[in-house]
Amino acid sequence: MVDRTADVKPAVHLPCGYVPSGRRVRAVCSCGFTTTPRASEARALAALLDDHGWTPPICVTCGHDHQGYPGRDWEALRARDIQILTDPATGGTFLVCRDLPQSCRGGSAQRQLHLDRAAFNAFGLELPSRLRVIEGEA
Numbered sequence: 001m002v003d004r005t006a007d008v009k010p011a012v013h014l015p016c017g018y019v020p021s022g023r024r025v026r027a028v029c030s031c032g033f034t035t036t037p038r039a040s041e042a043r044a045l046a047a048l049l050d051d052h053g054w055t056p057p058i059c060v061t062c063g064h065d066h067q068g069y070p071g072r073d074w075e076a077l078r079a080r081d082i083q084i085l086t087d088p089a090t091g092g093t094f095l096v097c098r099d100l101p102q103s104c105r106g107g108s109a110q111r112q113l114h115l116d117r118a119a120f121n122a123f124g125l126e127l128p129s130r131l132r133v134i135e136g137e138a
Helices: 041-052 074-081 102-122
Strands: 015-021 024-029 082-086 093-097
Touching (some): 015 041, 024 041, 074 082
Antiparallel strands (some): 015 024
């Protein structure tokens, strides 16, 4: 028996636009899935989110949830807040804060420190001290 799950790459599912279909419209997911034709963009988007599912817009590096902005639609969310990156090693896609701002990079470093501490504690080891280089005048 062949294991086909090994070939499956995790995909990010976010609405990415609409395609006309006669007098109707189809909603398109970032993975390429399209809905059946609907009467309006709102109904096509609702069908895409309900039937196909979606990836919550949470940054994998800092953990910031971008869904908490009221009144912001999917187009604005993708244009201003998040971007989809592809892992070259696995081909999988993931979400990060757009342009990886300093707050995102700092949050990522803090999360890594907590993960390191948890791993060392699990094995009963002492976490080595970390040195930081602080730029300044000599």
